[in-house]
Amino acid sequence: MNDTTINELAFATGGEIISGNENAVFSNIVIDSRQADKDSLFVPLVGEKNDAHKFLESVYDMGCRVAISSRKDIFLKDDFNIVLVIDTTEALQKLGKYIRSKLTLPLVGVTGSVGKTTTREMVALALSDLKVFKTPNNFNSQVGVPITLSRINDEEIGVIELGMSQFGEMERIAKIVNCDCALVTNIGTAHIENLHTRENIRAEKFHIMDGMKEGSVVFLNADNDLLFDPPKEKGIVYKYFSAKGNTSCDYYATDIVFNNAMPEFTAHIGGKKVRVHLNVFGEHQISNALVAIAVADHYNLSVESAAKHLEEFRGFSHRQELIKLKDFTIIDDTYNASPDSMKASISILKDFDAERKIAILADMKELGTDEKILHKEIGDFINENVKLDAIFTVGELAKEIIKDINKDIYTKSFEDNESLEKFMSGYLKAGDVCLLKGSNSMRLFDVVDKIKNYEKFIR
DSSP, X not given: OOOEEHHHHHHHHTOEEEESOTTOEEOXXXXXXXXXXXXXXXXXXXXXXXXXXXXXXXXXXXXXXXXXXXXXXXXXXTTSEEEEOSOHHHHHHHHHHHHXXXXXXXXXXXXXXXXXXXXXXXHHHHTTTSOEEEOOTTOOSTTHHHHHHHTOOSOSEEEEEOOOSSTTHHHHHHHHHOOXXXXXXXXXXXXXHHHOSHHHHHHHHGGGGTTOOTTOEEEEETTSTTTSSOOOOTTOEEEEEETTOOTTSSEEEEEEEEETTEEEEEEEETTEEEEEEOSSOSTHHHHHHHHHHHHHHXXXXXXXXXXXXXXXXXXXXXXXXXXXXXXXXXXXXOSOOOHHHHHHHHHHHHTOOOSEEEEEEEOOOSOGGGHHHHHHHHHHHHHHHOOOSEEEEESTGGGGGGTTOOTTSEEEEESSHHHHHHHHHHHOOTTEEEEEEOOGGGOHHHHHHHHTXXXXXXX
């Protein structure tokens, strides 16, 4: 981010300078007071329980000299440059829009119910013949996106992840980003408790097109039932990708094989073909890689080079992370869970070589009134698609998964992680592969840490 003056800040936010010098500058934005320094603009957010205006004095003591405020009764100093605004969150978004107006590089928007972050990383890799900026960490919200844009410097292209969980959120952030092209990975049931129906989720996700210029391209996953033939936005060009070999699509995959659950396939990109080897698990990764190469082709980059760059991707901690120990293997996918992502993770075991295939599954949260049905559907999916040796569940909802499971699968339910851990220390054997998946609040990552130390129990 280039130096921005207090005068520009007041102009961008519609605020009023109530303290300091209009020519003072800042070059980064923080919402966490612990990260403030002499170059920072501090934005004190106001929530239901916390008001970060109370940290204005502490950020001043840390050297920060620029802040916005929605209150007048605050810590003030002559050399503390303060812009008064109506609402600090809204002001941050206005500032993000101002920053975007000064950027000239193209921005690729990424959204979907699941797989946003993985696809973001793959797209960034596929584009890496250019100098690429990508959303850091999980800065994909109505607060995170403006900060994300402020971190762009001299890159040639940006890959921006846009997330939402409530009505109206995508519309706000999309109008900040003004994507040059966009992609939608899928429409599932994540956040259905707030948005009520998958059709509503699609409508909200499609707001990613807000602010896109006429003739801009959006890439849609044709294998998803709500993306194959969706309502169209006038002036937008729709292109489709299919991991299931749908040759009517602009981009599709054929000749798929799995090397210990890691896919290899031929990508058809327009009239071009390229063989793709991935070093991450699961059939669902084919779609992510396919659209990444499609985006690279859209920007006239070599599809061969894009495919080669994708081999570098190894996933993230707690997101289908492969942990190979001496006598057994753990697949740690404990970061979070929705019905779609849980099915995708379980599918990994279908193509995995192991003496026994074990799934440890915990409650999936925020599923609304159909939460029991959606858990039971995981069991139905296993019955129809994946041969497992054992399923162990944690939590009341997860019990629904094994209620009607095939009788040849060994099952057991646990009320808490501690009782599960104790049982597993005597259950695991050499040659096992063990998948762990559940919502973040179920803390299965703690179980992973314990299981890592079970080598001494294995016979």
